Amino acid sequence: MTYPEALKYLDSFINFEKSDGYNYKTSFKLERMRRLAALLGDPQRSVRSIHIAGSKGKGSTASYVHSILGSAGFKVGLYTSPHLISFRERIRIGNELISEEDLSRILCHIKETVQSHMKDEMPTFFEVYTAIAYLYFKEKKADLAVYEVGLGGRLDATNIIEPLACAITPLSYEHTDKLGDTLEEIATEKCGIIKTGSICVSAPQEANALKTIEDICRDRNARLILVGRDIKFKELASDEDSNRFNVSGPFGEYENLQTSLIGPHQVVNAATAIGIIEALRMRKIAIPEEAVRSGIRAASWPGRLEVIDRRPFVLLDGAHNKASARILIEAVKKIFKYNKLILVLGVSKDKDVKGMLEELIPESGTVILTKSKILSRALDPIKIKEEMLNMKQRAKDVISTKNTEEALGKALSIAGAEDLILVTGSLYIVGEAKEHYSRCMKTA
Numbered sequence: 001m002t003y004p005e006a007l008k009y010l011d012s013f014i015n016f017e018k019s020d021g022y023n024y025k026t027s028f029k030l031e032r033m034r035r036l037a038a039l040l041g042d043p044q045r046s047v048r049s050i051h052i053a054g055s056k057g058k059g060s061t062a063s064y065v066h067s068i069l070g071s072a073g074f075k076v077g078l079y080t081s082p083h084l085i086s087f088r089e090r091i092r093i094g095n096e097l098i099s100e101e102d103l104s105r106i107l108c109h110i111k112e113t114v115q116s117h118m119k120d121e122m123p124t125f126f127e128v129y130t131a132i133a134y135l136y137f138k139e140k141k142a143d144l145a146v147y148e149v150g151l152g153g154r155l156d157a158t159n160i161i162e163p164l165a166c167a168i169t170p171l172s173y174e175h176t177d178k179l180g181d182t183l184e185e186i187a188t189e190k191c192g193i194i195k196t197g198s199i200c201v202s203a204p205q206e207a208n209a210l211k212t213i214e215d216i217c218r219d220r221n222a223r224l225i226l227v228g229r230d231i232k233f234k235e236l237a238s239d240e241d242s243n244r245f246n247v248s249g250p251f252g253e254y255e256n257l258q259t260s261l262i263g264p265h266q267v268v269n270a271a272t273a274i275g276i277i278e279a280l281r282m283r284k285i286a287i288p289e290e291a292v293r294s295g296i297r298a299a300s301w302p303g304r305l306e307v308i309d310r311r312p313f314v315l316l317d318g319a320h321n322k323a324s325a326r327i328l329i330e331a332v333k334k335i336f337k338y339n340k341l342i343l344v345l346g347v348s349k350d351k352d353v354k355g356m357l358e359e360l361i362p363e364s365g366t367v368i369l370t371k372s373k374i375l376s377r378a379l380d381p382i383k384i385k386e387e388m389l390n391m392k393q394r395a396k397d398v399i400s401t402k403n404t405e406e407a408l409g410k411a412l413s414i415a416g417a418e419d420l421i422l423v424t425g426s427l428y429i430v431g432e433a434k435e436h437y438s439r440c441m442k443t444a
Contacts (some may be wrong), residue, residue: 001108003100007087009111016151017082020377021352024178028155028444033127037160038050039113039159040131043138047077047145048275050159053153053190054169057203057269060150060261060301061169062148064273068295069144070094077145079130079135079158084303084431091133093140098132106135119273130157141416152179154192165279166193167201167272170265171209177350187212196220199282201275203268204228223282225275233271235264240307240335247271249278252289263305263331270296303430305331308437312412313338313420316434318427320347322355327398328332328424329363338420344407345384346429349377353387356425361388364422366414367395368408372428404432 001009016022037044050065052058059080066078075093083089088097110131114123123131130150137145147158149196152175165416171187179189187209194200200222204211210226217224236244236256245267247254260269273296277287305328306316318329332341343364347353361367367388369381381400388394403409406425411421423433 001104001111003104006100006104006107009107010087010128012123013123013125013128017126018374018376020348024155024175024438028152030155030157030159031158032121032123033130034160036114036118036123036127036131037134039117040110040135043131043134046138046336046413047142049144050146051149051158051163051166051193052146052163052169053149053156053193054203055165055172055174055186055190055321056327057169057265057272058148058167060266060269060304061167061272061276062146063301064270064296065276066146066298067299068273068277068287068292069146071295072291074143075141077133077140077142077384079133079145079259080148081126081129081150082427084427085435087129090129091136093137093142094293098136102136103132106132106139109135124157127157149190149193151175152189152192154189156193159193162195163193163198164283164285165199165201165276166195167276168203168205168213169269169272170323171205172321173352173355174321174388175350176335183208184212188216191216194220194230195224196222199225199279201231201272201279202227203272213311225279227268227271227275231271231275231278233267235267238262238264238335240313243267245270247274249274251278251281252292254289254292257293259296259299259339261299261301261304262307262335264328264334265327265331267306271328301306303427304435306434308434311417312415314412314437315420315422316430317422317424318430319356319424320351320426322352322359325356325424329359332420332422333363336420339416339418340420342389342411342415342419342421343367344370344404344411344423344429344433345425346370346372346381346385346404346407347379347425348375349379351379351425353384354391355380357384357388360424361395362393364395366397366399366411368399368401370401370404370429372426372432373403374432375426375428378426378428404429405436408433408436
């Protein structure tokens with residue numbers, strides 16, 4: 001199987017990342033994933049793991065943990081979703097993405113297994129891709145693997161692992177048609193990754209979400225490490241290039257840490273990651289302070305408050321709900337100095353468009369609406385504009401475009417050197433903008 005053939009085969013499976021209108025509780029089946037893994041020899045059992053769920057910051061937190069463990073000398077796998085540009089971004093060991101050859105070869109093995117034993121109930125795209133990660137980390141003899149949950153937690157394909165520790169990053173209203181329309185219901189789904197007798201690290205949470213986490217940990221006899229209580233943090237300084245902060249926990253104090261991931265929320269994510277590192281000490285895995293320090297410094301997570309150009313600033317962020325949009329705009333106002341903010345916005349049909357607009361519009365001058373060219377559930381710009389007409393505070397200047405490339409080109413054509421272009425609303429939009437900008441820079 002060649003790499004293009006592998007991508008074509010992957011595309012043959014139902015992909016809930018791109019589709020909508022499905023029933024989460026009947027379409028996501030953990031038993032189907034367990035069956036696929038068993039047919040492949042349960043590769044997930046061969047590598048010790050860390051599991052991370054949440055609404056915001058789970059990818060950044062996973063990246064921090066991956067970087068710290070790598071700095072400590074471990075061979076560490078990282079599995080995340082979705083990708084920005086290449087499928088290969090989802091699976092890596094250290095700084096190396098899975099190769100086209102390895103992905104194609106492993107997928108060929110899975111294809112043989114599926115065709116021989118699972119014609120009665122085909123796995124989904126995400127289940128197959130998760131199986132690739134399990135097999136790859138086993139094959140490469142990874143010491144540890146960090147898994148980011150795809151959707152929810154309880155029924156997610158990653159939830160067949162027995163992790164050394166798990167984490168719940170900040171929870172907010174998202175996928176309410178699937179996970180529930182209260183924070184308690186959403187927290188219950190996310191907390192499905194907490195195993196009996198395990199260690200769970202939680203970021204600071206709203207009261208209702210925290211109570212659910214505490215109750216579930218108590219019921220499952222799981223130890224809860226709470227950031228803000230057991231893991232304390234203090235932001236020292238932040239600018240458009242870095243954050244500096246202190247973190248302290250039961251086993252160590254980490255002063256004057258520095259990260260290139262910007263925004264106050266990244267301090268919370270880093271503190272949560274350090275909470276996981278402290279939890280690993282309880283599992284007899286001690287990480288030196290210098291590894292924490294260098295790992296935090298080296299961590300990279302594209303597409304999250306990522307500056308890809310200056311004069312004007314071009315800023316990418318995958319914020320996709322009201323809470324993350326509020327955190328984004330607060331960080332932008334705190335960190336950056338600019339004359340006018342030009343918003344490039346594309347969202348999915350299942351998102352809280354009104355809530356996001358309420359956070360983003362007041363700070364925006366020109367608003368350029370667009371849609372992803374690869375996402376079938378992308379919301380048409382006309383629909384976004386209709387939503388804007390019902391708002392009390394309306395944008396002064398609204399432009400609709402056909403795709404991300406056109407939107408970014410329009411933004412660059414009207415931006416002055418002291419302005420800021422903010423591309424947000426969806427990681428798919430961010431990925432398309434990043435790819436287009438990179439291609440333009442290479443040909444410039």
